[in-house]
Amino acid sequence: MSHATTKRPSNLGDTIFEGLARFSGLFVLVLLGGIIVVLFIGGLPAFKQFGLSFLTSDNWDPVQEDYGALVPVFGTLVTAVLALLMAVPLAFGIAFWLTELAPAWLRRPVGTAIELLAAVPSIIYGMWGFFVIVPIMAEYVQPFIIDNLGELPLVGAFFQGPPFGTGIFTAAMILAVMIIPFIAATMRDVFDTVPPVFKESAYGLGCTTWEVMRSIVIPYTRISVVGGIMLGLGRALGETMAVTFVIGNTNRIAHTIFGPGNTIASIVALEFPESESGSLKLSSLLALGFILFVISFIVLAISRMLLKPGAKA
């Protein structure tokens, strides 16, 4: 142990640690790839059996072993888009209030309360929707809409039908409540990135709060705002438990927004317990899962690209 030959500290530790970190990074890539591959392989028998008609068939018949994805895919897209139509204005209002209008002492508690909406588990939304919202819908909201909009020319047909309380409209409403906190939080965060001097200049010219929002804040943040909306859409597409409770679970394309329906996630959750391992039905469910993954991957990928820090208007 002479000090004449001071050994260079070994960099073995660094090699191992960096290797572990890199390996973990690769593991995440493999995980995503694995999900895609496993769902695809699982769905392969169904894709082989039905070919492209799997996407265009509205059949779901366990007796005849004839399955199609049209109704759940339709239900998934319609509920998610309807949910966005309801959630975006509300989320915008909340974000606007939190960034520009709220007194300083209220910002944090109200902001936290809205964020807590996102923490409530999906199944709780399902129970709340089924036991609280559905009766209100059946008793007041749907009869009111049917009476007032059902007679309109052209669009009236969408607002007709018996007011069951459950159905596509109610599912979309619950979804809207669930995605509001995600969209509102993203909007609030990007609204806060607008340089104060821009807003102050506009106020200095005599603009009202709304004019500053419309002409300064929104143009400056519009790409990120769309990214936040897409993030909400991605969330709405895959929601399972809440939707399963309130959508009515019927494999039929409804002709009014109050009609029952299903979504990919709800049909998978409901039909899975009755599917034997290795059956064509299970394979069809996995194929549905694959389709849902592809749809949400595209939506979430677009959202990420729009929300990337460099992607300003």
Place this chain on the structure above:
Amino acid sequence: MSATVMTSGNVPGAAKNHAAAEALGRRRHRTNRIVKVLCVTATGLGLVFLASILFTLLIRGLGGLSPTVFTTSTLPPGSHGGLLNAIVGSLMQTVLGTAIGTPIGLMVGTYLSEYAAGSKLGDAVRFVSDVLLSAPSILVGLFVYALLVAPFGGFSGIAGCIALAVIVIPIVVRTTEDMLRLLPVALREATVALGAPKWRMIVSICYPAAKDGIVTGILLAVARVAGETAPLLFTSLGNLNWSVSLAKPMASLPVTIYQYAGSAFEDWVQLAWVGALLITFGVLAINIVARFVLRGGK
């Protein structure tokens, strides 16, 4: 705002139409007031939703809350069962799932922050992790089912833990990377200047310095997976009997709530509300604690 006191005759430029200017001003301010009212309404609605959920849970759940809920397992309808097996199952799966997912998420976050600056692989990992963060949790359940349950003959508690771990990873990745990035460069430079290898710098200096943020991430992950139902339907399945074996189907609160809420038996529905009350207030409490931890660190 009264434009009438101005003597427009001396002002250069086009003559000002006072009446029109005043009307415009009134309209602009009216629009502004309407928008403000709408925004307050939107925020109020959001708060009403939260209040309604919590109020419903309290009204329907508190009545059924009794010691037997915590001392008895789920029993057939009419025999005063509790939720003991579901509570224990949920705790076990949440803790184990978090324990499996956290180290991986931590390492991925470390990789992204410390090793992957500007690399293509790093960008890909970050992108994929962010997609996984919002990916439908039911698909994670299907994935683990097809990978671990179907080939190895049966639903099991450990499959549930792994499904939850997959959900934990991206949450921990996001907070870990963000928190490590916040650390000042000078801190790292000082450590390296003392002769510490990079891994010592990360483990002994960066992790402790970012501790609050990382703990927040883990708490948020716990809160998220504790309420997950869909992935457990396909993996740990649920179990109406007492069982702590990870190799057998395992009960969990969310799955038991799902089974009970839709049943026709009044006492089961009542228990479902009790379970819903427990899980929601548990999850919200963890969320609030997580925020508190993060704020305490600033």
